[in-house]
Amino acid sequence: MRRIRAIILFIALSALGSAVVGAGNWKPLSDDGLHDPENPAIEVLQEPAEALSVLVPDGAGNKVDWVRSLQQGLIAPRPSLEGDREPEILDTNVLMKNTYPLFYVNFPHKPHTEWMSCEACHDRIFLPQVDANPINMGKILEGEYCGLCHGAVSFPLTECNRCHSTNPATLGRESAVVGEGAQ
Numbered sequence: 050m051r052r053i054r055a056i057i058l059f060i061a062l063s064a065l066g067s068a069v070v071g072a073g074n075w076k077p078l079s080d081d082g083l084h085d086p087e088n089p090a091i092e093v094l095q096e097p098a099e100a101l102s103v104l105v106p107d108g109a110g111n112k113v114d115w116v117r118s119l120q121q122g123l124i125a126p127r128p129s130l131e132g133d134r135e136p137e138i139l140d141t142n143v144l145m146k147n148t149y150p151l152f153y154v155n156f157p158h159k160p161h162t163e164w165m166s167c168e169a170c171h172d173r174i175f176l177p178q179v180d181a182n183p184i185n186m187g188k189i190l191e192g193e194y195c196g197l198c199h200g201a202v203s204f205p206l207t208e209c210n211r212c213h214s215t216n217p218a219t220l221g222r223e224s225a226v227v228g229e230g231a232q
């Protein structure tokens with residue numbers, strides 16, 4: 050019960066948050082509450098609107114579709130912090146069915162391995178075996194599993210149907226996949 054209440058509260062708060070920030074409406078550095086507007090060094094920093102407006106737009110989070118920006122070659126991130134690992138792209142999906150009453154989660158390896166090496170997740174966050182990890186939404190909202198990155202550095206947890214993208218009722222048909230995440 051407590052977890053369900055936490056999820057409902059979370060959705061309500063996020064709806065409020067996204068009503069305030071419009072699409073592509075990046076705050077200037079002098080007004081973001083992080084940088085000191087009096088410090089003359091602020092001049093040498095690139096403004097978010099200048100850096101991000103050239104990438105593929107998105108309605109959520111920091112308003113950039115990072116997956117499509119990478120696929121179009123607009124950015125070229127390193128597969129590991131030290132740059133000492135080669136990217137190895139894996140094009141498989143894992144369907145996660147413990148999602149009632151929402152749609153199934155379709156976890157796509159491809160967009161993840163275009164960004165990072167296997168070691169970013171295996172075995173520290175996830176054992177590489179279907180259903181070997183006791184994942185649930187409460188833990189994700191507390192910053193574990195998918196929530197280590199989503200809501201922190203990748204698209205926010207308010208985008209339910211990007212993960213919960215597969216309708217169990219139409220599974221097997223083309224229309225099964227409704228979210229942007231599944232491909």
Ligand code: HEC
Pocket residue numbers: 052056060145146147148149150151154183184185186187189195196199205206207208209210211212213
């Ligand atoms: C980053 C991906 C992701 C996002 C975004 C996401 N979920 Fe989930 N959700 C999961 C995963 C993974 C599971 C566990 C699936 C499994 O183990 O089979 C899950 C499970 C659930 C469950 C099943 C019960 C439980 O407590 O685990 C519910 C309900 C749920 N999510 C609701 C939501 C709602 C509502 C949102 C949007 C506010 C949301 N989820 C956003 C990935 C996500």
Ligand code: HEC
Pocket residue numbers: 137138139141142143156158161162165166167168169170171175176177178179180181182
């Ligand atoms: C962003 C995190 C992430 C990255 C990066 C990642 N994986 Fe996974 N992997 C997962 C998750 C989540 C599962 C599903 C675990 C579950 O069902 O509990 C999984 C499952 C697997 C499985 C078992 C399912 C299957 O399809 O057989 C294998 C094998 C696997 N991963 C290999 C790899 C390899 C090889 C790489 C690098 C090329 C990689 N993974 C990169 C998160 C990741």
Ligand code: HEC
Pocket residue numbers: 115116154155156157160161164169170174194195196197198199202203204211212229230231232
């Ligand atoms: C180690 C970090 C990390 C973890 C853990 C992680 N993701 Fe992601 N995920 C990313 C990044 C980075 C991207 C690409 C940037 C973005 O879309 O914000 C991404 C993108 C995605 C996409 C969008 C794909 C597209 O085509 O647009 C989906 C769906 C997704 N993740 C689901 C999940 C689910 C479900 C889990 C947990 C089972 C998970 N992720 C765990 C980092 C992570």
